Amino acid sequence: MDRGLDREAIEEVYLATLGFSGWQLGNSSAIAAEEAGRPGVSTVRVENACASGGFALRLAVDAVSSGRRNLVLVVGLEKMTDVSNARRRYWLGVSGDTEWERLAGLTFAGVYGLMAARYESEYGPVREALSAVAVKNHAHGALNPNAHFQKLITREQANSGPMVAAPLGLYDCCPVSDGAAALLVARTDRARQWTDTPVYVVGSGAGSDHLAVQERENLTRLDASRQAADEAFRNAPFDRKRLDLLEVHDCFTIAELLALEDLRIAPRGSAGRLTLSGATRLGGRLPVNPDGGLKAKGHPIGATGVSQAYEVFLQLRGQAGARQVRGAQRALTHNVGGSGATAAVHVFSAG
Numbered sequence: 001m002d003r004g005l006d007r008e009a010i011e012e013v014y015l016a017t018l019g020f021s022g023w024q025l026g027n028s029s030a031i032a033a034e035e036a037g038r039p040g041v042s043t044v045r046v047e048n049a050c051a052s053g054g055f056a057l058r059l060a061v062d063a064v065s066s067g068r069r070n071l072v073l074v075v076g077l078e079k080m081t082d083v084s085n086a087r088r089r090y091w092l093g094v095s096g097d098t099e100w101e102r103l104a105g106l107t108f109a110g111v112y113g114l115m116a117a118r119y120e121s122e123y124g125p126v127r128e129a130l131s132a133v134a135v136k137n138h139a140h141g142a143l144n145p146n147a148h149f150q151k152l153i154t155r156e157q158a159n160s161g162p163m164v165a166a167p168l169g170l171y172d173c174c175p176v177s178d179g180a181a182a183l184l185v186a187r188t189d190r191a192r193q194w195t196d197t198p199v200y201v202v203g204s205g206a207g208s209d210h211l212a213v214q215e216r217e218n219l220t221r222l223d224a225s226r227q228a229a230d231e232a233f234r235n236a237p238f239d240r241k242r243l244d245l246l247e248v249h250d251c252f253t254i255a256e257l258l259a260l261e262d263l264r265i266a267p268r269g270s271a272g273r274l275t276l277s278g279a280t281r282l283g284g285r286l287p288v289n290p291d292g293g294l295k296a297k298g299h300p301i302g303a304t305g306v307s308q309a310y311e312v313f314l315q316l317r318g319q320a321g322a323r324q325v326r327g328a329q330r331a332l333t334h335n336v337g338g339s340g341a342t343a344a345v346h347v348f349s350a351g
């Protein structure tokens with residue numbers, strides 16, 4: 001049973017947002033505290049591009065696990081659709097390297113296109129696996145009333161979508177979405193004051209990498225994700241083999257394959273085979289992105305990492321409706337900033 005919350009109990013507010021299109025660039029966290037009914041409490045804006053939400057959650061977990069706070073609010077939001085295409089392209093690029101990559105015309109779709117092309121040259125054809133990711137995540141999104149796209153697509157559609165940045169087509173890309181999500185993060189020994197069924201954060205990790213892709217050692221792995229996952233599992237009371245579901249950062253279909261390998265769920269070069277086997281679908285051995293992922297649920301930058309944790313919250317409480325992963329007890333969220341310059345990973349358990 002949930003017992004409701006007196007807003008006075010909220011002791012701190014974290015706002016995760018890029019501030020896409022330039023709205024209220026300074027001091028925007030004050031609005032979050034104000035709108036939460038708690039003007040006066042400490043409030044901070046967290047900006048790590050698409051990983052802002054994951055890092056805001058991490059700060060909230062630190063605040064309560066250190067005993068500094070009993071209850072904090074984490075809000076993630078982005079409003080992306082009310083600008084012209086040119087401004088949208090500008091804002092989609094601000095989280096990558098500017099001098100050498102962005103000004104030379106490299107978009108995020110372009111960066112992930114390079115990763116996909118390199119992946120193919122190292123491990124062989126990947127088109128069918130990329131399309132399988134898109135078809136799966138659209139199928140999951142169709143079960144999520146909050147998803148941006150709630151429509152099924154076929155393998156043929158995914159294979160033949162208009163080209164965006166070779167080899168990635170339309171259905172390999174996340175859309176541009178508006179969205180918001182919020183979480184209440186409580187001290188473990190206080191959570192039952194508000195609910196009989198809290199969800200526990202049992203591991204938290206983060207990492208970073210060179211901002212410019214050209215400085216990176218390797219194009220087919222994201223070292224920030226690997227560092228984040230390894231740290232998260234160093235603290236967690238169980239191994240990744242015991243996870244029941246994953247929420248991973250599939251901003252482009254290739255990113256879901258890389259995530260499965262960076263999280264060490266699949267050996268390098270094998271995430272495509274795992275996906276094609278059906279293991280990562282709802283009903284499969286390890287469902288990935290049951291809410292539709294960034295691909296279908298949408299990717300409102302600052303909200304994404306928060307919404308991943310919200311999905312895990314629903315799943316581990318058995319409240320995910322038509323997309324419920326049966327008997328889910330342990331889950332992971334993986335949230336990447338830009339093209340992998342930052343990443344945060346959290347591990348959760350139902351009890």
Ligand code: COA
Pocket residue numbers: 050092108109164170171172173174175176251299338339
């Ligand atoms: N997947 C599936 N369908 C999509 C889609 C996507 N990612 N994006 C748009 N569509 C659909 C729209 O619903 C629309 O369908 P309709 O004609 O039936 O209404 C159609 O495609 C055209 O939509 P539009 O908004 O004009 O598309 P666009 O060409 O302007 O944009 C992308 C398409 C892929 C370029 C854009 O979604 C994009 O830039 N995505 C990546 C965002 C990004 O980089 N985020 C940061 C990641 S790190």
